[in-house]
Amino acid sequence: MSQYIFGLDIGTANIKGVVGFISKNQKPCIIHAFQKPSAGMRKGAVADQEELSGILSQVASEVKSIEKSALENVFVGIGSSQVSARFSRGFIAVSRGDSEISRDDIERSIQASAAIRLPSNRSIVHIIPREFFVDAIAVKDPSGLFGTRLEVDSLIIDAFSPVVKDLSNCLKLAGITEFHPIFNPLAGARAVLPKSQSDLGVVLIDIGAGTTGMSVFEENRLLHVTILPIGSANITNDIAIGFKTNIEAAEKLKCSFGFAQYKTLSRRDSVDLAKISPELKGSISQKFLSEIIEVRLAEILELVNKELTKIGKAAQLPGGAVIIGGGAGVPGVVELVKKELRLPVQIGAIQKDQFDIELDEDSRELIGSPRFASA
Secondary structure, three states: OOOEEEEEEEOOOEEEEEEEEEOOOOOEEEEEEEEEEOOOEEOOEEOOHHHHHHHHHHHHHHHHHHHHHHHHOEEEEEOOOOEEEEEEEEEEEOOOOOOEOOHHHHHHHHHHHOOOOOOOOEEEEEEEEEEEEEOOEEEOOOOOOEOOEEEEEEEEEEEEHHHHHHHHHHHHHOOOOOOEEEEHHHHHHHHHOOHHHHHHOEEEEEEOOOOEEEEEEEOOEEEEEEEEOOOHHHHHHHHHHHHOOOHHHHHHHHHHHOOOOHHHOOOOOEEEHHHOOOOOOOEEEHHHHHHHHHHHHHHHHHHHHHHHHHOOOOOOOOOOEEEEOHHHHOOOHHHHHHHHHOOOEEEOOOOHHHOEEOOOHHHHHHHOOHHHOOO
16 A cells, blocks of 8 residues: 555535655655535535546546555545444454453454444445443453453444445546545544544534534544535525525625624625626625525534534533534634534644645645645
8 A cells, every 4th residue: 555645525615635645753744735626516425427527537637746656545535414323332252262352352343343234225434443341341442451252332334325336436437446435524523633622522513515514522432423414505505595696706705705693793884796796786785694694504503503412412512612614714603603502612723743744835725724624
């Protein structure tokens, strides 16, 4: 396997790519980052194979120009809402005569936890061990301990198989023959959450264009993970309808003049549409624009809160909420999330002490953006 790595986040609105390698000190070193407009994707799933494979061919060409061998070690984010998570427990008898637990025993117990019945159209993406039990006693790492029975409590993440197959086919058409799927809410969490925050209890919220992913951690264990079928593109669509404008202008209005706290604005605040496009005339109410944004974001956060309530963690995470994805760039979003979730909130940024970075100025700016966390 190549020491070079290519991380690929195929979103509904944009495709983000990061190229790096494992340095001698075993830290990932990031050497290139780029972004391209996406096509052929809808809510994290392939909607048009021809469009998507065309864009991915351009992506593959850019990676080749940096380091060809990175295409031999590609990790691709899976961000469809047709991914689910379920708990499972597996157990085995310890194999060695002296009852010492080996790495092989641990692997066998993890595989035993994956022996669950799934519909024929679903496939396992991840098996995540959460906690081990040696003769019914909970331990974090059973390696080298002694016992006769080893159990593991795992979280099984499975996907609707056609979603993965469609994505795989598009990648192959673009010249990427093999890839490792990674569930997006886990990838983003790995990049931005320090161990101390995961230990306290934290929810990561990844607001993409087509979907919103979330993952919840406590005591450095994954408690819950899901993807909601709503994202910041819904806000853009609402703006386009509300002001009878096209999607491109609506996106510019959202990003340049939107605010997630409309009550702080005056009714006299307005936006000259000519600043958005010379073809547009007149002005619009910035307060009304921000009200559209706040209402839709509040709807997303209500769904997040329902998921937290399901697991008994609504307003109960001392590490707070961390926001990544394109939706994290909406001004005022931190204050709105604080109000809706009743948690401390911050915008996510990659843990720079976990990476070596050798980037040009443009790539460095991209890497600093919360929308690049999953890549």
